[in-house]
Amino acid sequence: MNTQHWLVACGVAFSATAAPAQDAYPSKPIRIIVQYQAGGSADTLARLVGQGLSKRLGQPVVVENKSGAGGIIGTDFVAKSAPDGYTLLLTVPGPISANLVLYKKLPYDPRTDLRMISDIASQRTVFVVNPAVPAKTFKELIEVIRKQPGKYAIGSWGPGTQPHQMQVFMDKTYGTQTLHVAYKGEAPMVSDLLAGTIQMTSGSAATLKPHIESGKVRPLAVPAPARAKALPDVPTFTEQGFKDPVYVLTAPTSLMAPAKTPNAIVERLSREVAQVIKEPEVQQRILDMGAEPIGNTPAEATAAYKAFLPVALELTAATGASLD
Template identity: 75%
Template structure:
């Protein structure tokens, strides 16, 4: 190589180094300035549900702390796939965040033969916001005061009782299939597009039972329009302290114990600095006494953990969720 060629290569190399340094400096500055524009929280379901309410509560708190607007955007459809895929394919810059219930990032892996995203590799956890507690409720015409009584009543009337759910393979559907396989009942499954239409049909007696969020169904229980049977989990729910757990009634199978949080996630390549900052701010919001009370009033229990803790909880929950979902025998295209 002659001297002029060597100098040319050296200049090009130094130019590349300078460009890389500028890029690195720009990236670092962008992370340090985060957020410098509005953040969007994507919810996979329609406005008005428990996930939407939780997103708006957290978004309002984050907006005040981060001094930037935090906008909740509902991208519903396809069992949560549309909203989840949108975030998974968004720029990994912390400005598009997913608030997800368990189904789209767990059960969907077993339900769908092919997903446009893989929650295990395309998303990363920022924080678990809250554990959304569910409750089994029945129409007042059902002659049962507890779960044992419900099983007996259903067994005596094959084909008469229908379990409502907000989609194939989700918790109430899993429980309906488990009851049929384990206790010899013959029940029907009625899938809805959300809890609101499901609640309407339960109140009118079109369906006889379901498992759904405490925030949706506890007011009807209090008003005497529905009867509470049990809550899943190891402990009673704070929002329904008089309702015993399945475990207290002697039912301790995974289906009756499993609980999962509503979580915040971002695209997997989002920088650590942004994830950590967002997680700290979320935790600070969730730990505010007024926010905790409002979360509990929704029938949920606040968490606000760190990314590593949220990731570990997801990895522990996932195999159990997949097992229960596959047991329903449902697969979707």
């Protein structure tokens, strides 16, 4: 399974009716909704794509941040918006996957209320340890942890997220005894990692790369079948013999629309997004963020989502996390 991109369709019933006035699209400004505060990676990608789309479509593209409730507020806003191509969602994986497990009652269902336009970029993560941990490989780390049950803590940016999934899998599979420490975001988690309050985590390549280069943290592995372009010297989990889904699954930041948005509008937006992402300066900006450009078609993005989704839900469920 090619997990570097969302992998294969979300069973979203993408029925769409022809729009009589779609030749005139767009005739007014377009909004891209981001579920998190300004300044984060999703917000940066939205503004990068929006800028390019505005030039190509001849209409302003405005980014609006509707944060809160683990991405639910922004996602629900777009899911319930008019399906006319003027309100779009730039989303990270959690609100359209893990939230289905973490919350018993979601006001939206991403599988039926939204449809894919394009995957924008794959956000790469890296598993790192504080230099005080005497392990140079992931296999060595498991042995170190086994010898001192309860001593080592792994930080995450919230219950059910990738580092939490790894912590639960490690303890269940290898008989280790580790602690999980959940933070309200990546910044405080990394701060505690540098201080030695927690000993390990998996975080974004963009955030951790400067600390790796300065020697303040030690990288052990990156998820996904291929190495991260931002960290070419760091081996994958797969290269080290760890091929379970928790070590290879990755997912992109995606552009979506309300489910009943006409096919012609979705296809037009997808084509324009692909052209924006092909621009050398845009590609470089994305790479500088520690991500990797995609810009695929609606069918490809939908197909990728369907393959990713059941695996992501299973891994999230295994953590036992609930945010209701």
